[in-house]
Amino acid sequence: MNPDTHLLLLDVDGVLIExxxxxxxxxxxxxxxxxxxxxxxxxxxGKSSVLEHLPKLMAEVGREGSPEEFYREWLDYENRPDKDMVAAAAELKAAGWRIYLATNQEELRVQHLMSESGLSAVTDGHFASYSVGYRKPSQEYYGAVTQALGVSPEQIIFWDDSVENVDAARAAGWSSHLFTNVADFRRVMGLQRS
Known part of the structure; x- marks a missing residue:
């Protein structure tokens, strides 16, 4: 695959994060x-902050403390980058690929993913749903991302662990793949075995 003409968009949970x-x-x-x-x-x-909605959840599940403390615990618990997948993304980035996150996510988690999980080191940015204004698998999401990138849909390579998201991306013209494991990703993307 030619990095000069393709962009790589990766889902987060189940792909880059275990x-x-x-x-x-x-x-x-x-x-x-x-x-x-x-x-x-x-x-x-992008219609609200996740912190606005946490007090209700915390009350219902019997958790005390501030929403900020609760959410920090949550983010830290799910901070599990897949080292092999991150390494594969780093190889592609070093080879000239432009790589972006394509995830249904709110702003604070994306900030955490980029800084604490280290995903900023292997990506050029993100198309998180909070910043796009739409969520996968809506066609509005894929259309808005394609327009923002300023490329034809078929130039976008997309990996997700959700069949529904992969099928919707394919319907939008993206070259989409169902993520099952790092070995398959490396094979399809033309990377040597690590």
Missing amino acids: LPDFFCSRFPSAPVRAFFADGFQSAST
């Missing part, structure tokens, strides 16, 4: 589901 379990899996499922269906939807499309 999540064998989620921070919220220790809490009752009903308030967690409600948070992700409402507050997180708002924060991840």
Whole structure:
């Protein structure tokens, strides 16, 4: 694959970040589901700050303290970069690829991912849903990102661990791939085995 004509967009959770379990899996499922269906939807499309929605969740799951402390604990718990995948991305970046995050995410987690998880070292930036204003798998998301990049859709190489997101990206004209493991990613992207 020619790095002069292609851009690489990578999902975060399940691709660059390993999540064998989620921070919220220790809490009752009903308030967690409600948070992700409402507050997180708002924060991840840039309409609000996630901190505005955490007090309600904290009350429902019996957590005390400030929203900031709670969220810091959450972010630190899920700070698990996949070292092999990050190394593969670093190889591609060194070879001249432009790499961006393509993730359904709110602003504070993206800041944490870029600085604390070290993803800024292997990317050129991000197209997180909070900054795009739309979430995957909406066609508005893929259209807005394509327009922002100023390229034809087929120049965008996209990897995600969600079949729904991959199919939607393919429908938008992106060259999209389902992420299953680092070895398959390296093979498709033309990287030598590490």
